[in-house]
Amino acid sequence: MDLFAPDPAETPPSPPPPTGAIPLAERLRPAHLGEVIGQEHLTGPEGAIGRMVAAGRLSSMILWGPPGTGKTSIARLLAASVGMRYASVSAVFSGVADLKRMFAEAEGALALHGRPTLLFVDEIHRFNRAQQDGFLPYVERGTVTLVGATTENPSFALNAALLSRAQVLILHRLSPEALTALLARAEEAEGVPLPLTAPAREALIASADGDGRFLLGQVETLYNAQLAQPLDPAGLGRFLQRRVAVYDKDRDGHYNLISALHKSLRGSDPQAALYYLARMLTAGEEPLYVLRRLVRFASEDIGMADPQALQQCLLAKDAYDFLGSPEGELAIAQACLYCATAPKSNAAYKAWKEAAASAHATGSLMPPANILNAPTKLMKDIGYGAGYAYDHDAPDGFSGDNYWPEGMAPQQFYRPVERGFEREVLKRLEWWDRKRRERGAE
Structure with a gap:
């Protein structure tokens, strides 16, 4: 298996395939970093990547973000921007023998031509710990500059040793504005407008959920069908065999409605929350998207004030998976009502941010x-x-020991509120604090 893209200095270019055979997403790949959409916080002049390119020196990095946000495109463009040799490997298809051959070729390119290699590793989290450790000596010697791509949290998916030698850069889901710009590029490339009404166009953008590659795949499907008449949102949903949110005449969008639902839940108004939930589901919103937001709400806005809220949302997801629509939507409504009527606290959310x-x-x-x-x-x-x-051998099952690193004073991140179950948690924390003070005075 050839793990490397052809090197122009070593391999004559092969004739390109016919334009019609190249997928739209590939044809629209940006030609330089300035064309990358939606990641300006990294690629702009003040961003980490923009600054490295301006200086002409790259450090190893991990690109962490959802699918379809430009990780592969950025890696390709980085090599070209600083004149490095580009090599790529996927952790899904490669093993130890492939990695050894790849590093040998990188060392040869450096020795013979003085060209360091930018090594792009897609799905890097799929390599096991031993394989990840194998990158370390080559990164440390400068044989390769590692650019890893992952959709998983690097803190859990990658070795600490590897993370200490690479900067983690976070890519964002593409915003509606970024997806709109991507749609305009697709129309410019095809030379004709997309066969959609304005509301259907908004619905298509919302259905992509921040994934530019998915959006372009749907666009290509629409163009290939050579539709005689523009589709409205309902027609788009039938054509793509996918539930697409329908927006009313005032065009209350996907993000407006989810914001209204979230704030109604936070404000403990079960009637309004149920109304906005119904607005979204009857419009064709993906139920699993709503469930993801309810799960997030249960942790962010209820937390330990009612730990059962998170469980209720996860059970609603299981019930929906089991029953499907429309029966399973009642379980979503139940979770919505539970969250709206539960005591509220963002103490866990704030504690996690501080920690x-x-x-x-x-x-x-x-x-x-x-x-x-x-x-x-x-x-x-x-x-x-x-x-x-x-602790089990101590009086009251509590030793009062110090668990903080040497040189670091004990911190207070979690501050329970006087609501719901957190009232009981607060009593426990106060009792333990009192015991610590008593034993510290002994």
């Missing part, structure tokens, strides 16, 4: 040695686990 900021600021501080596991004699000899206070 994430603190983790980013403090880097890799070691936990105190007494709470580290010591599975080997060497680790025991250097003090791992020494002096650990086993």
Whole structure:
């Protein structure tokens, strides 16, 4: 398997395929970074990628974002922007032997031509830990500049050693404005307007859910059909065999309605929340999209005030998967009503934001040695686990020990409110704090 794109300096170009055989998404790939849509926070003059290109030097990076947001296009353009050799590999199709051959070719290109290689690794999270470790010496020696692409959270999907040598850059879902611009490029390339009414055009953009590649695939399907008359939203839904949101005469859009639903839930108005839910579902909104938003709401706006809210939303998703439409939509309505009538707290949401900021600021501080596991004699000899206070052996099942890294004062991220179940949680935290103070004074 050839893992590398042809190098113009080494391989004569092959004749291009006929234009009609090239997918629309491929024909519309940007020719330079300025043409990348929707990621200006990275590719613009003040963005991390824009600054690296301006300086003519790239560092290894992980591009993290949803499908169809331009990760592959950016990687290709980065190599061309700084004159590097471009090589690509997919973790889905490659193994250890492929990686060894790839690194050997990169070393040869550097030795013979002085050309470093930009190595693009698609779906990098699919490589196991040993394979990920195999990249480290080549990245450290400068044989390759690694650009990995992933849809998974790098904190969980990638080795800490690899992450410490690469900058994580987050790509956003394409906004409606970005998707509109992409649609205009497609129409310009085809030379004719898309056969859709204005409301159907908005519905098509909303149905893409931020995925530019998916949008272009739907556009290509519409052009290939050579429709005689423009489709309205209902006709578009039938043609694509996909539920497409229908907007009323005032064009209350997908995002306006989900915002209204979210704020009605937050404001504990079950009647208004049920109305906006019905507006979305009867218009043809994807039920799973609504369920995803309800799950997010249960964590962000209810949290520990009623931990059952999250479970109710997940059960509604299971019920909908089991029953389908329209019967399963009653389970969505039940979850909506549960969330609207539950006590509200964003304490967990705020605590997570503060904790994430603190983790980013403090880097890799070691936990105190007494709470580290010591599975080997060497680790025991250097003090791992020494002096650990086993809480179940302590009075009241609470040792009051300090679990924070050395040199870092205990922090308070989570501040429960006096509502719902969090009132009970607050009592527990206050009791534990009092015990800590008492034992600290002993």
